[in-house]
Amino acid sequence: MKTLCIEGWRGVNHSIAMVNQNQILEMVKDPRFELFHRDAPFFMPHWDKGKLDSGFAPEERAIIDALPDPGDRVMDVRLRIASPVRLGDPAAARRNATFVVTEFGLSGKSFDPPEMPPAALTQGDDFVVTPTRWSKARLVDYGFEADKVLVVPHGYKTDTFFPMTPEQRQAARAALGMQPHETVFTNVGVATWNKGIDLLLLAFAELRLKGLPVRLILKDHQGLYGIGVERLFAELATRAPALNSPQVREGIAILSTSLNLPQLRSLYALSDAYVSPYRAEGFNLPVLEAMGCGTHVIVSGGGATDDFTPPELCHRLHSRPGTAADAPQPVGAFVVPDLDDLREAMLQVVEQRLTPAPRREAARQRLEQRFSWGTVTKQLLDLM
Structure with missing residues (x-):
């Protein structure tokens, strides 16, 4: 030993x-x-x-x-x-x-x-x-x-992150005030530039302003990093004033408390898609956990998640290598996900144009075996 x-x-x-x-x-x-x-x-x-x-x-x-x-x-x-x-x-x-x-x-x-x-x-x-x-x-x-x-x-954790039954999912959505006809998008990442939450907000706002029944759940990380989502809203206000309109803001829920693992599983599983248009990640564990719950994911292509996102469970956004002109300050290697593709991928979720369920479940089971x-x-x- x-x-x-x-x-x-x-x-x-x-x-x-x-x-x-x-x-x-x-x-x-x-x-x-x-x-x-x-x-x-x-x-x-x-x-x-x-x-x-x-x-x-x-x-x-x-x-x-x-x-x-x-x-x-x-x-x-x-x-x-x-x-x-x-x-x-x-x-x-x-x-x-x-x-x-x-x-x-x-x-x-x-x-x-x-x-x-x-x-x-x-x-x-x-x-x-x-x-x-x-x-x-x-x-x-x-x-x-x-x-x-x-x-x-x-x-x-395959004993924690697995799909809900339809009845459990309906109850979890109802507990958060989500209506059956609404499409729910989620991201639990910290609101830093590399996570691409700004891109998610811009795409979500466009769908919401078109009158589509979409909701967005974000996680605030003020306690861990001292970085809150509201700061991001303020930074985006000049770029996209409509983001602060009541129509958009009323569709966004911000969770500010720590979640235990069953609560996190519930959040993934009740969502129609986990959306992570990141610019740079070392791994991106929530994407893997969300797929474990059977949830569709939308992620940047060309980055870290290419290692573990099967096509049956995800949409990889068109992305290009980032340059100094794309960054707010000199950083390193990153990708630039296409905002139009992000908006279209989210619209596809709204319109239910996803891979048939049997193929998705088979891919999820393979993921469970490989990445427990x-x-x-x-x-x-x-x-x-």
Whole structure:
């Protein structure tokens, strides 16, 4: 039995912490490893486990919290999974795996200290793990050796994210005041430029102003990042004044509280489509979870989600590589999704022009087999 210490985040609902916690729940089932955990400093000092609940069931939270600190014991393997990336004590483990993910590309801010060279993470048998080919390409751009960067995808909780029955879906929609004839679009991402929420709002406003029965649900992330959706509305006001009209605003619901996993599943499953016209993502876990619930997704083509979005369950938006002229400030690699295609894809959902249900369900079942947390975590542990 090998000893494995995870140096990472747990207890909060940041995406990296969610990946770590889901992996822990699978790692404890593997008899090859004795697990330990050393908590890494949170990225923002105001993060509070009580206010940013990760949403796991009490029995799952108990398993996650029960992993002991290894103290001075030397580990066979150490998995670093936090940001910025820190080397830690070089004598703490015989071999190191480091999780590194990026949307646009890496910079000195991705590491502590900022001048850390990529080779510092890949000495000897040490290696780096990233969840998509898109992210790997950005790491290689930064200077990592390609054969030292291994792609292991994220997974989703197949025991949580699965379709509702028609009766359950109807009840969930009614609880949020959604009428049977209305088409509901959802996005739970933070309102940052790379997520493309501005594009979603513009497309939604056009459909709404045409009198179509459409609704939009967004998630506010003020507690986690200090970034609220209302700020985005203010920024878009000069570009699209109609966005602030009562007709449009009355069709938008903004959820401002933390959601547990069953609530998140309900949100995905009651929606007619999960819409993510992103410019850059390292993975985009909500897209995978939404498809697990049988929900149609609309995503940017050419980015990270190309790795796991089957055509039966998604529409990939026409996109082109971004340039400096497309960005509000110099960033890195990103795509520019086509706004007209986004509007048309949303209109197709309104008009119910989707892949027949049997093909969609077969694709969803294949997705479940390939991207369960159990399957992908085994892939990770096999590398250790």
